[in-house]
Amino acid sequence: MPFSNAAGSQSWRVxxxxxxxxxxxxxFADKSEALQxxxxxxxxxxGHVEESRIQRTRLSSEELADAESATVGVHxxxxxxxxxxxxxxxxxxxSKGTTLDAALAFVESHFRx
Numbered sequence: 001m002p003f004s005n006a007a008g009s010q011s012w013r014v015x016x017x018x019x020x021x022x023x024x025x026x027x028f029a030d031k032s033e034a035l036q037x038x039x040x041x042x043x044x045x046x047g048h049v050e051e052s053r054i055q056r057t058r059l060s061s062e063e064l065a066d067a068e069s070a071t072v073g074v075h076x077x078x079x080x081x082x083x084x085x086x087x088x089x090x091x092x093x094x095s096k097g098t099t100l101d102a103a104l105a106f107v108e109s110h111f112r113x
Contacts, residue, residue: 002031012033013025013027014028014041016038017045018044018045019047024041031062032060032062032065032066033061034065035065035066036061036064036065036068038069039069039071042073067079
């Protein structure tokens, strides 16, 4: 989460609680480091701690940390399929002259279960 520190410069803060209840609050000058720490904390919390290993990638450090953070919540599903499906839905709603959020709001307000 971005924030301005006392000196006025922008930093990135990661806050939370580890699986053993230890409170975490760390500040980073670099967004990618903050995203990596967040991904590591989330993985530890849900019990998916893995040793880091070196792999070649075309992703920047920030993109890689963002992707790792995103994979924590997908529970074994392929991130590429989730993104592809979302982009398809977004394109379909745009072709109808609306946004995906507006389309979902319409459905929720007219079809309550």
